């Protein structure tokens with residue numbers, strides 16, 4: 466009896482909050498997961514290396530069927546010490562590595578922070594084509610990431626999905642901050658919904674080209690971002706609503 470060969474996905478940032486959720490779901494669906502992070506990853510084939518190491522990034526991408534690029538400094542921080550190496554040099558190395566390895570499906574982690582003002586002032590739902598109002602330098606690195614995704618799709622013919630991820634708290638204090646914020650409960654992304662989103666993003670047939678989508682769980686009340694294009698592109702539906710799953714898998 467023959468079975469189809471196991472498909473390989475590279476997940477960067479695999480030791481982090483969203484990376485763990487992505488790896489868990491992809492492993493459950495039978496993917497071989499190369500888990501790339503500068504910290505050891507709890508699931509998948511752990512590869513401990515830094516995005517700044519272009520050779521290590523190129524090597525991990527060889528022969529991969531898909532890439533989920535999550536590794537980054539995940540919020541505003543020291544520009545020269547953190548955002549520049551992690552979010553921009555790292556992005557460059559990942560995109561060039563994916564090009565050299567001809568990875569056919571690339572998922573890039575963007576953020577709702579590219580549309581910061583509209584989160585507070587509306588109009589809602591925020592749509593993918595609305596004018597960008599980045600919050601700060603972190604959000605600017607995500608605008609650059611979306612631009613890199615667009616160029617990569619055009620140059621290589623790959624299917625690239627830049628996903629403006631909702632808010633998935635990284636620790637309990639972060640969850641408290643989300644709960645106390647104005648927009649957090651409407652833009653929450655649970656680990657479970659993140660996992661199924663990333664699985665759909667690598668598995669569902671999509672046309673070549675660059676696709677920008679939002680991914681959040683179901684809004685608490687206000688439909689703050691437009692999930693219709695995501696549902697249409699990937700046949701994906703979120704199941705959770707804040708605070709379901711928010712503190713699952715968190716230390717302490």
Ligand SMILES: NC(=O)c1ccc[n+]([C@@H]2O[C@H](COP(=O)([O-])OP(=O)(O)OC[C@H]3O[C@@H](n4cnc5c(N)ncnc54)[C@H](O)[C@@H]3O)[C@@H](O)[C@H]2O)c1
Nearest residue numbers: 478480481482483503515516535536537539574630632633
């Ligand atoms: N969690 C959220 O609410 C949220 C919202 C929008 C976008 N995002 C984006 O999703 C991605 C994942 O976020 P997260 O919340 O899981 O963050 P996280 O901090 O929990 O995980 C990031 C992981 O990336 C790794 N990493 C960072 N820089 C690296 C480097 N130079 N080389 C190798 N590994 C490196 C870290 O070790 C960490 O394990 C990020 O790109 C972030 O900007 C997150």
